[in-house]
Amino acid sequence: xxxxxxxxxxxxxxxxxxxxxxxxxxxxxxxxxxxxxxxxxxxxxxxxxxxxxxxxxxxxxxxxxxxxxxxxxxxxxxxxxxxxxxxxxxxxxxxxxxxxxxxxxxxxxxxxxxxxxxxxxxxxxxxxxxxxxxxxxxxxxxxxxxxxxxxxxxxxxxxxxxxxxxxxxxxxxxxxxxxxxxxxxxxxxxxxxxxxxxxxxxxxxxxxxxxxxxxxxxxxxxxxxxxxxxxxxxxxxxxxxxxxxxxxxxxxxxxxxxxxxxxxxxxxxxxxxxxxxxxxxxxxxxxxxxxxxxxxxxxxxxxxxxxxxxxxxxxxxxxxxxxxxxxxxxxxxxxxxxxxxxxxxxxxxxxxxxxxxxxxxxxxxx
Numbered sequence: 001x002x003x004x005x006x007x008x009x010x011x012x013x014x015x016x017x018x019x020x021x022x023x024x025x026x027x028x029x030x031x032x033x034x035x036x037x038x039x040x041x042x043x044x045x046x047x048x049x050x051x052x053x054x055x056x057x058x059x060x061x062x063x064x065x066x067x068x069x070x071x072x073x074x075x076x077x078x079x080x081x082x083x084x085x086x087x088x089x090x091x092x093x094x095x096x097x098x099x100x101x102x103x104x105x106x107x108x109x110x111x112x113x114x115x116x117x118x119x120x121x122x123x124x125x126x127x128x129x130x131x132x133x134x135x136x137x138x139x140x141x142x143x144x145x146x147x148x149x150x151x152x153x154x155x156x157x158x159x160x161x162x163x164x165x166x167x168x169x170x171x172x173x174x175x176x177x178x179x180x181x182x183x184x185x186x187x188x189x190x191x192x193x194x195x196x197x198x199x200x201x202x203x204x205x206x207x208x209x210x211x212x213x214x215x216x217x218x219x220x221x222x223x224x225x226x227x228x229x230x231x232x233x234x235x236x237x238x239x240x241x242x243x244x245x246x247x248x249x250x251x252x253x254x255x256x257x258x259x260x261x262x263x264x265x266x267x268x269x270x271x272x273x274x275x276x277x278x279x280x281x282x283x284x285x286x287x288x289x290x291x292x293x294x295x296x297x298x299x300x301x302x303x304x305x306x307x308x309x310x311x312x313x314x315x316x317x318x319x320x321x322x323x324x325x326x327x328x329x330x331x332x333x334x335x336x337x338x339x340x341x342x343x344x345x346x347x348x349x350x351x352x353x354x355x356x357x358x359x360x361x362x363x364x365x366x
Contacts, residue, residue: 008055008056009053009054009055009056010053010054010056010059010063010091010094010095010096010097011051011052011053011095011096011097012026012042012051012052012053012054012096012097012098012099013049013050013051013096013097013098013099014042014049014050014051014052014067014098014099014100014101015048015049015098015099015100015101016048016050016067016100016101016102016104017048017100017101017102017103018101018102018103018104019047019048020069020104022069022070022074022104022106023041023042023044023069023070024041024042024044024050024067024068024069025037025040025041025042025067025068025069025070026040026042026052026054026065026066026067026068027040027065027066027067027068028063028064028065028066028086028087029060029062029063029064029065030054030058030059030060030063030065035068035070035071035072036068036070036071040052040054042067059091060091061090061091061092062088062089062090062091063087063088063089063090063091064086064087064088065086065087066084066086066087067099067101069104069105069106070106071106073105073106074104074105074106075104075105076101076102076103076104076105077101077102077103077104077105077177078102078103079102079103079181080174080177080178080181080352080353080355080356081103081174081176081177081178081180081181082174082177082349082352082353083105083349087099103177103181114143115143115180115181115183115184115188116143116176116179116180116183117140117141117142117143117176117179117180117183117188117192118140118141118142118143118145118146119138119139119140119141119164119176120138120139120140120141121136121137121138122137122138122139122193122233122237123136123137124136126230127229128222128225128229129225129229130221130222130224130225130228130229131198131201131205131218131221131222131225133198133201135195135196135198136160136196137160137193137194137195137196137230138160138164138193138194139191139192139193139194139234139238140163140164140175140176140179140191140192140193140194141191141238142179142183142188142189142190142191143180143183143188145191145239149239150189150239151239151240151241152189152190152191152238152239152240152241152246153189153190153191153240153241153246153247153248153363154190154191154192154193154231154234154238154240154241154242154246154247154248155190155191155192155193155248155249155250155272155274155359155362156193156195156226156230156231156247156248156249156250156270157175157192157193157194157195157249157250157251157255157274158195158197158206158250158251158252158255158258158259159195159196159197159202159251159252159255160194160195160196160197161196161197162348163175163192163194164176164194170347170348171347171348171349171352172348172352173348173351173352173355174352174355175192175194175352175355178352178355178356178359179192179359181356182356182359182360187359187360187363187364190359190363191234191238191240193230193234195226195230197255201218202254203216203254204216204217204218204219205218205219205221205222205258206219206222206251206254206255206257206258206279207219207254207257207258207282208220208223208257208258208261208265208283209283211282211283213281213282214282219258219261220261220265222258223258223261223262223265223266226249226262227262227266227269231247231269243271244267244268244269244270244271244297245271245272246271247269247270247271247272248270248271248272248273248274248362248363249262249263249270249272249273249274250273250274250275250276250358251274251275251276252276252277252278252348252351253276253277253278253279253346254279254282255276256275256276256277256278256279257278257279257280257282257283259273259274259275259278260273260275260278260320263299263301267297267299268297270299271297271298271299271300272299272300272301272302272362272363273299273300273301273302274302274355274358274362275301275302275303275304276304276305276351276354276358277304277305277306277309277313277344277346277351278303278316278317278320280316280317280319280320281312281316297333298332298333298334298335299333299334299335300334300335300336300337300361300362301334301335301336301337302337302339302357302358302361302362303317303320303321303336303337303338303339304338304339304340304341304344304351304354304358305317305339305340305341305344306340306341306342306343306344306345306346306350307340307341307342307343307344308342308343308344308345308346309344309345309346310346313346314340317338317340321336321338324336337358337361339354339357339358341354
């Protein structure tokens with residue numbers, strides 16, 4: 001009596017928290033990363049549940065793979081709506097894998113993502129009289145902005161080109177996707193004003209003081225634009241909570257530097273600071289020059305840095321905090337949340353991961 005040999009395989013079970021009608025494929029180094037390979041179409045076994053078995057005969061010793069809903073635009077995303085690294089496992093002795101996908105790229109409609117924010121370009125050529133320049137500025141509004149009468153706190157973010165454009169040349173923070181997830185958690189009631197940087201003028205605009213390293217400085221004029229021109233416009237055209245406790249400013253790298261300057265130059269305007277990887281090397285004593293921070297202004301600062309951003313980043317962050325304490329600005333006046341990522345590098349991907357954590361702490365934690 002003959003028996004039929006059952007081919008051994010690696011069984012993969014997938015749970016996805018965001019499901020839609022698009023089929024799910026698995027792709028990787030076993031099929032040359034072909035995106036829509038019908039030989040690797042997963043079987044749907046329930047709502048958000050899929051399975052597939054990869055034959056052992058084609059499995060490499062080190063398996064690299066991803067889940068995808070067709071093209072590479074439709075690839076799996078993490079819980080913050082960001083791209084993920086390849087999944088990598090050693091296949092020896094493995095018989096079953098259980099994986100989770102939190103979000104998908106591609107289709108981003110109201111049915112699948114009912115909490116997605118509304119991106120509204122205020123102007124492609126918003127006038128900056130303090131600099132005699134024009135700039136694109138956009139508002140990222142809560143999903144229920146046009147169906148409610150609520151007023152919202154506002155966060156002014158620098159480098160708008162890198163905040164929500166999936167095809168930004170240096171990567172994206174994925175702010176729109178993070179705000180979708182935050183809204184699902186009931187923490188999306190924030191208006192974000194995305195201010196494009198000035199391209200070749202970026203460093204000059206974000207530098208508050210001339211130094212030996214950077215002699216050109218337009219930072220004070222730029223901050224005056226934020227306070228005297230942009231904020232009044234936003235408060236008059238959107239349903240904002242205009243007081244300082246509900247007005248935040250944020251940025252990364254040189255944008256982080258100008259954020260610190262803005263908050264300490266005009267504490268009566270900006271009560272919350274989101275500071276990511278600030279370029280304190282430009283002027284480590286930025287907080288001592290031309291500042292008028294009074295102890296009557298209680299503020300919050302979310303301060304992030306990555307340990308892989310260079311040898312000076314963490315020491316400068318620590319110096320900054322110590323200097324504040326020496327000036328008498330203790331935690332009763334300024335609450336500082338310091339987040340040091342041991343694997344953090346100087347890029348938009350890491351700042352995007354940190355963004356929702358900063359939003360929660362700045363706006364939703366007492």
